[in-house]
Amino acid sequence: MQIRMTLNREPLEVEVMPRVTLADCLRHQLGKTGTHLACEHGVCGACTVIVNGQAVRSCLMLAVQANGAEVVTVEGLTPDDEEFGPLQQAFRKHNALQCGFCTSGMLTTAHALLTAEPDADHERIRSVIAGNICRCTGYLSIVDAIHEAGESYRANKERA
Amino acid sequence: MATAKKGNRLIGAPVERVEDLRFLRGKGNYVDDQSLPNQVYAAILRSSVPHGRIRGIDKSEALKMPGVHAVITAADIGGEVPVIPIRLQPLPEVFPLRQPVIAVDRVRYVGEPVAVVIADTPGLAEDALEFVEVDIEPLPVVASRKTSATDASLLFPEYKTNLAKKFTGLKGDAAAAFEGAHYIKKQRLSVQRHMALPMEPRGLLADWRKDIKRLTVYGAGKVLFFNRRAVAQMLGLEENSVELVENDIGGGFGARGEFYPEDFLIPFSSYSLGRPVKWNEDRRENLSAMNHAREMEAEYEIACDADGTIRGIRGHVDVDNGAYIRSNGLTPPRNVAQFTTGPYRIPNIHIDVSVRLTNKTPCGTYRAPGRFEGSFFIERMIEIAARDLGLDPVEMRRKNLVTVDEMPYPMATMQHIDPYTDTECDSGNFHITFDRCLKEFGWDEKVKLQGRNIDGRYHGVAAGCFIEGGAAGPRESARLKLESDGTISVFVGSSAVGQGLETVMGQIAADMLAVPFERVRVFHGSTSYVREGFGSYHSRSTVMGGSAILLASAPFKEKLCKAAARRLNVSEQEITLIDERAVAPNGASIEWKALASDDISAEESFTNTKHTYAYGAHCCHVAVDPGTGHVEVLDYVTVEDVGKIINPLTLHGQVIGAIVQGLGSTFMEHLIYNEDGQLLTGSLADYVVPLADDYPVIxxxxxxxxxxxxxxxxxxxxxxxxxxxxxxxxxxxxxxxLSSLQVEIEELPLTPPAVWASIEKQRLVEGTKN
Structure with missing residues (x-):
């Protein structure tokens, strides 16, 4: 089936088999390998991407369901030629990643959260990212990093 | 000559990681991110029967499916099916218990590979698995240590017993120490089967190029050189025609150190088909195919004087090892025999360890193998002894901690194993870290809450100490090379598993050469970079690889001086190296970059047979809800002395991450088998790990x-x-x-149902008494 979507602000068309998940389509057909698969049953959150502003698990969504949607992956958060955004800067500063495998899902989840709720406090951040498993960090640095990045999202929102 | 102190600017600094630059953009290169033209995909048919005899495999239906290229079984391997080599403790007496890389005539655990299907897409390969007919005659299942010990059903009839191996840890004379001791207590304690569970499942991409006779395997992890030797031998290839390449790796924690069946099966498939073959496991496979860990039960006795001085410890540990002895399977049982006593001065030790075979996934290493288990056993024993003797558990630990004057302090000696296992704590002051931990925790205040019921929850605190072994030998290599653009390439035989190796190695190299961090590039993870390498396990990368870099920096600088001296017409002793320039006494100088054409490179190995022992203490404050059994960790503090901190930022991350994994081990994680040998925890919905809102105060x-x-x-x-x-x-x-309820904690994990049940059980006991 032919589908259309906007991926990281670029419109595109792609031919997909009906049973292909959005995650596999992104990774293997569209080359966006920053989206990672760690459980393929919606528990771990590593494959989280942003579809029409919402954080969704791309392993639980079929590619055909993304027809007409705006999709943002981790690659779309900070294009190659741009400096790190506030989330990436804070993640690096706080050592909020080790092996990097859950990181894409943490960033997309956090971006969706802070875009909607830049004032999210530690407790709110913890409860939202409790849907993403990280095996390396113990989460404290991730929560601190997201909280710190919130300041930039607040400033952006006020400007808008 | 280079020393660790000279130019010491980066060692010890919280340098932000170079790895983050690619990971934060989604530009990591994990094995499933990589593809090759013309590649086909493998899927593995795994036994659903825990124990049985294979009567036949019919692959005709699967082979008829469009897009299916091959179905490979043991019969297709040709000749003898290779067995998985034992890397750590390769004791010949257990060689008959090694796992064939694919089941031959018998299956021994659910998840054991039986056939490999190769097809055009991963989906087609998985579809075809259902059309491979495997006829297995079931055999009586050995699903527990208890059943295993009866030897009623044998996993290896020719071995005549399910008892794979016995280890003994000895010191002093335990029998004499127990004779007439003031206090003796016998206690049963057990740790449940769980696993490392790295976030990235395993994967491989193998590429056999017949024209140039070269096999490249991507996705190798951790012990590249050992695994290269193994796969080359199995395929009958020269070692130097095989290259193993490490991609970015989504976590290790001890579980990537094995030679797994797939490490042969995928290269073999590529070799047979003459095409690149890619394989990625899904999480369900991962939970039954990656090594399990930690399932042990101890029955220990402790003997003490009235003042709490520990006279001795003796007893027996039963290990549920699973079906085969694999690469690292003997490490946890040997460690528990030698390291149970940890940082405590226990002069008389006799610990027997039995490694038992069962029809479950083979066990291997998980972060601190045998040490986590041993620490659980000894800390519970001391706490119980202190309570029975009416002593303050903190004072009892202080009294028995090895002192700084006793360093180096020898651990128990191992029997029934090669003689090179004697080891000693190298340095340290255990009392300093213990006191500091108690102070940071606020022990004196928090201990007032001990056992109290506050708003319906019971509060408890505890403190304990540990030692951490590291820096396994024998060697590690590093090569430094000056590139034509003036940057310095550092090639190491250590491996990265997500611990920030590139950053830490870069810090050490940049300091040794007194150049900016950005001028150094670290290369690891290929068998082509250095002559040999031993990889990352036993907390060894920084110590072994870092020391090799330090050693290689001296000849590297000598070569720079020699080359500069020729150009500047002075003797090499007169050259000073500063700011990436070689300077002569008259002020004439030349950039290092200009010397690159002289082949400025040096390779050195660091050889070491003595282990290092970091050490420290932990304190914990919990509140237990007796109505639900839920335990909230209100505070958790650790203090550790690691000898020399290279990067406090990455080290702190490792510490916090490890604590939270340990809390998962204590309160949640459990690989549950039923009596029929079926794994009941086959997804991350069943195998529960810590999440962001579980342990926020560490x-x-x-x-x-x-x-x-x-x-x-x-x-x-x-x-x-x-x-x-x-x-x-x-x-x-x-x-x-829970002390006021007389609840005894004997088993991990302390899940809410387990804690609740132990409270209820005690209530019933009390009820019948009244």
């Missing part, structure tokens, strides 16, 4: 007051210390919280 403090005398950096292996004492300390806190 503090880790790291010191480097007592450098190791056993390597030029003074560093000690770190990264496991955060997990070691968690089981013992957290479970003691729970036991102390």
């Amino acid at each position: 503090r880790g403090i790291t010191l480097d007051d007592y450098p190791s005398p056993n390597n030029p950096l003074g560093a000690k292996g770190a990264g496991e210390g955060g997990i070691i004492a968690v089981g013992g300390v957290a479970s003691n806190a729970v036991a102390n919280a």
Whole structure:
């Protein structure tokens, strides 16, 4: 089936088999390998991407369901030629990643959260990212990093 | 000549990681991110029967499916089916218990590979699995240590017993120490089967190029050189025609150190088909195919004087090893025999360990193998003894901690194993870290809450100490090379598993050469980079690889001086190296970059047979809800001395991450089998790990007051210390919280249902008494 979507602000068309998940389509057909698969049953959150502003698990969504949607992956958060955004800067500063495998899902989840709720406090951040498993960090640095990045999202929102 | 102190600007600094630059953009290169033209995909048919005889495999239907290229079974391997080599403790007496890389005539656990299907897409390969007919005659299942010990059903009839191996840890004369002791207590304690569970499942991409006779395998992890030798031997290839390449790896924690069946099956498939073959496991496979860990039961006795001085410890540990002895399977049982006593002065030790075979996934290493278990056993024993003797458990530990004057302090000696296993704590002051931990925790205040019921929840605190072994030998290599653009390439035989290796190695190299961090590039993870390498395990990368870099920096600088001296017409002794220039006494100078054409490179190995022992203490405060059995960790503090801190930022991350993994081990994680040998926890919905809202209050403090005398950096292996004492300390806190209810904690994990049930059981007992 032919589908259309906007991926990281670029419109595109792609031919997909009906049973292909959005995650596999992104990774293997569209080359966006920053989206990672760690459980393929919606528990771990590593494959989280942003579809029409919402954080969704791309392993639980079929590619055909993304027809007409705006999709943002981790690659779309900070294009190659741009400096790190506030989330990436804070993640690096706080050592909020080790092996990097859950990181894409943490960033997309956090971006969706802070875009909607830049004032999210530690407790709110913890409860939202409790849907993403990280095996390396113990989460404290991730929560601190997201909280710190919130300041930039607040400033952006006020400007808008 | 280079020393660790000279130019010391980056070692010890919280340098932000170079790895983050690619990971934060989604530009990591994990094995499933990589593809090759013309590749086909493998899927593995795994046994659903825990124990049985294979009567036949019919692959005709699967082979008829469009897009299916091959179905490979043991019969297709040709000749003898290879067995998985044992890397750590390769004791010949257990060789008959090694796992064939694919089941031959018998299956021994659910998840054991039986056939490999190769097809055009992963989906087609998985579809075809259902059309491979495997006829298995079931055999009686051995699903527990108890059944295993009866030998009624044997996993290896020719071995005549399910008891794979016995280890003994000895010191002094335990029998004499128990004779007439004031206090003797016998206690049963057990740790449940769980696993490392790295976030990235395993994967491989193998590419056999017949025209140039070269096999390249991507996705190798951790022990490249050993695994290269193994796969080359199995395929009958020269070692130097095989290259193993490490991609970015989504976590290791001890579970990537095996030679797994797929490490042969995927290269073999590529070799047979003459095409690149890619394989990625899904999480369900991962939970039954990656090594399990930690399933042990101890029955220990402790003997003490009335003042709490420990006279001896003796007893027996039963290990449920699973179906085969694999690459690292003997490490946890040998460690529990030698390291149960940890940092405590226990002069008389006799610990027997039995490694038993069962029809379950083979066990291997998980962060702090045998040490987490041993720490749980000894910390519970001491806590129980202190309670029975009416002593303060903190004072009892202080009294029995090895003192700084007793360093180096020898551990128990091992029997029934090669003689090179004697080891001793190298340096340190255990009392300093213990006192500091108690202070940071606020022990004096918090202990007032001990056992109290506040607003319906029982509060408990506990403290304990640990040692962490690291820096396994024998060697590690590093090569430094000056590139034509003036940057310095550092090639190491250590491996990255997500611990920030590139950053830490770069810091050491840049300091040794007194160049900016950005001028150094670290290469690791290929068998082509250095002549040999031993990889990352036993908290060894920083100590061994870092020391090799330090050693290689001296000849590297000599070569720079020699080349510069020729150009500047002075003697090499007159050259000073400063700011990436070689300077002559008259002020004439030349950029290093201009010397690159002289082939400025040096390779050195660091050889070391002595281990390092980092050490420290943990404190924990819990509140237990007797109505639900839920335990909230209100505070958790660790203090550890690691000899020399290279990067406090990455080290702190390792410590906190390890503590939280340990809390998962203590309160949640459990691989459950039923009596029929079926794994009931086959997804992440069933196998529960810590999430962001479970343990929000954790503090880790790291010191480097007592450098190791056993390597030029003074560093000690770190990264496991955060997990070691968690089981013992957290479970003691729970036991102390519930002391008024006479609840005894004997088993991990302390899940809410388990804690609730033990409270209810005690209530019933009390009820019948009244």
